[in-house]
Amino acid sequence: xxxxxxxxxxxxxxxxxxxxxxxxxxxxxxxxxxxxxxxxxxxxxxxxxxxxxxxxxxxxxxxxxxxxxxxxxxxxxxxxxxxxxxxxxxxxxxxxxxxxxxxxxxxxxxxxxxxxxxxxxxxxxxxxxxxxxxxxxxxxxxxxxxxxxxxxxxxxxxxxxxxxxxxxxxxxxxxxxxxxxxxxxxxxxxxxxxxxxxxxxxxxxxxxxxxxxxxxxxxxxxxxxxxxxxxxxxxxxxxxxxxxxxxxxxxxxxxxxxxxxxxxxxxxxxxxxxxxxxxxxxxxxxxxxxxxxxxxxxxxxxxxxxxxxxxxxxxxxxxxxxxxxxxxxxxxxxxxxxxxxxxxxxxxxxxxxxxxxxxxxxxxxxxxxxxxxxxxx
Amino acid sequence: xxxxxxxxxxxxxxxxxxxxxxxxxxxxxxxxxxxxxxxxxxxxxxxxxxxxxxxxxxxxxxxxxxxxxxxxxxxxxxxxxxxxxxxxxxxxxxxxxxxxxxxxxxxxxxxxxxxxxxxxxxxxxxxxxxxxxxxxxxxxxx
Numbered sequence: 001x002x003x004x005x006x007x008x009x010x011x012x013x014x015x016x017x018x019x020x021x022x023x024x025x026x027x028x029x030x031x032x033x034x035x036x037x038x039x040x041x042x043x044x045x046x047x048x049x050x051x052x053x054x055x056x057x058x059x060x061x062x063x064x065x066x067x068x069x070x071x072x073x074x075x076x077x078x079x080x081x082x083x084x085x086x087x088x089x090x091x092x093x094x095x096x097x098x099x100x101x102x103x104x105x106x107x108x109x110x111x112x113x114x115x116x117x118x119x120x121x122x123x124x125x126x127x128x129x130x131x132x133x134x135x136x137x138x139x140x141x142x143x144x145x146x147x148x149x150x151x152x153x154x155x156x157x158x159x160x161x162x163x164x165x166x167x168x169x170x171x172x173x174x175x176x177x178x179x180x181x182x183x184x185x186x187x188x189x190x191x192x193x194x195x196x197x198x199x200x201x202x203x204x205x206x207x208x209x210x211x212x213x214x215x216x217x218x219x220x221x222x223x224x225x226x227x228x229x230x231x232x233x234x235x236x237x238x239x240x241x242x243x244x245x246x247x248x249x250x251x252x253x254x255x256x257x258x259x260x261x262x263x264x265x266x267x268x269x270x271x272x273x274x275x276x277x278x279x280x281x282x283x284x285x286x287x288x289x290x291x292x293x294x295x296x297x298x299x300x301x302x303x304x305x306x307x308x309x310x311x312x313x314x315x316x317x318x319x320x321x322x323x324x325x326x327x328x329x330x331x332x333x334x335x336x337x338x339x340x341x342x343x344x345x346x347x348x349x350x351x352x353x354x355x356x357x358x359x360x361x362x363x364x365x366x367x368x369x370x371x372x373x374x375x376x377x
Numbered sequence: 378x379x380x381x382x383x384x385x386x387x388x389x390x391x392x393x394x395x396x397x398x399x400x401x402x403x404x405x406x407x408x409x410x411x412x413x414x415x416x417x418x419x420x421x422x423x424x425x426x427x428x429x430x431x432x433x434x435x436x437x438x439x440x441x442x443x444x445x446x447x448x449x450x451x452x453x454x455x456x457x458x459x460x461x462x463x464x465x466x467x468x469x470x471x472x473x474x475x476x477x478x479x480x481x482x483x484x485x486x487x488x489x490x491x492x493x494x495x496x497x498x499x500x501x502x503x504x505x506x507x508x509x510x511x512x513x514x515x516x517x518x519x
Binding site: 028030032060062064069070074076093094095096100102103112113121122124125127128129158160166168210211250252253255291294295297329332376 | 418419422427428429430434435436444454458459460461462463465466467469470472473474475476478498
């Protein structure tokens with residue numbers, strides 16, 4: 001934590017400059033603080049939430065510096081409290097050096113947000129969206145450590161296709177350091193997770209129709225897990241392929257979006273205690289947001305997560321989520337949000353948060369209410 | 378029935394579209410900038426920093442007015458096809474995901490014009506009622 005702070009300050013030693021007074025030469029500083037409240041009926045979700053919890057806090061501070069017309073650097077420190085999984089550990093959320101050769105060809109190295117689908121890069125930026133939680137089937141809050149950023153390289157660019165619109169592309173490769181406390185399930189304890197490589201691409205086409213864009217993302221990664229099963233240390237190897245198809249239509253104050261994803265995961269291990277297996281999961285949502293006034297925006301989405309497409313029957317094999325939410329901006333720096341969820345199913349819930357009970361024994365119909373306020377500059 | 382349907386479509390259209398009554402927007406660049414004309418799409422991509430270079434290979438330096446400015450609101454509606462609030466959310470996404478930072482921003486059109494006059498790669502917008510100064514030129518957009 002202290003090392004992160006020292007490094008951060010060492011990189012950007014110039015005087016902090018407020019965003020509204022920025023110049024091209026000085027480092028530009030931005031930050032945010034969020035405090036949320038989460039209450040659920042029946043099951044615990046993300047935190048010990050049945051009794052209501054304030055264990056839902058985020059704070060971030062970033063600085064970016066343009067070194068020339070072609071080169072810029074940046075870094076963000078981030079800390080979060082979300083139930084038992086994260087406890088205000090300060091870490092580099094992202095840091096990068098970026099070189100721009102042309103509109104079509106740019107390079108970025110460092111710890112970089114993964115451009116997976118339409119919204120993964122902004123999934124922890126509360127002030128950038130209307131809902132508190134993005135659709136959890138595709139952007140699960142508890143998987144932030146696995147999915148949000150990679151250490152590696154990215155080649156990207158944006159080009160005008162004339163009457164065919166524009167094309168935005170990203171190609172990326174790297175690894176992910178997963179910094180988590182041990183994860184306990186009914187069968188085993190995961191003591192360490194490492195993702196030694198990840199490679200992916202996103203092609204985003206801005207169609208000639210104003211506001212309509214569509215994207216396809218494909219990603220391949222391998223997860224290495226150290227596991228304690230029945231007291232015996234084991235290693236598991238999980239190659240995975242993920243793809244996601246996305247469509248968004250933003251017409252002035254109205255935004256409609258839908259995404260459909262599948263993930264194929266194979267389990268390979270060195271022990272009969274963890275027999276090999278393969279599974280394909282499915283994720284989907286449809287969302288509508290409307291900026292009713294400059295300050296007030298309501299929205300709603302329906303999201304469905306199916307961990308195994310060959311076994312959809314039981315309630316622990318699905319999680320349907322109907323959410324309605326409201327955002328109110330008190331001013332340009334401070335916002336309030338209110339959100340309600342009607343859930344059906346228990347797939348993806350954390351058994352450790354629910355007294356170690358198997359997902360099949362949890363209540364299949366439950367609700368969640370969230371409140372959140374964020375100050376950003 | 379058809380009349381009812383048309384009325385509903387008209388009402389939805391009115392509520393979604395930006396309000397009418399534009400003041401004309403004038404696009405300005407440095408007097409030495411060889412660009413003769415720009416498209417609305419080029420302007421939108423440049424001000425959202427999706428494109429960052431002029432055709433000549435020089436970096437584009439877009440200049441914004443303060444979010445409270447009437448001209449900024451009109452530019453946002455007319456060129457970016459989004460309300461200023463949506464553009465602010467877009468920049469929150471870019472800023473906090475480490476992708477980009479918004480254009481430099483000034484609270485008066487006079488300062489915008491001064492900045493453009495001093496920075497050869499810059500591009501900005503002002504109301505067509507604002508007098509231009511030496512060192513900047515207006516270019517048409519379509």
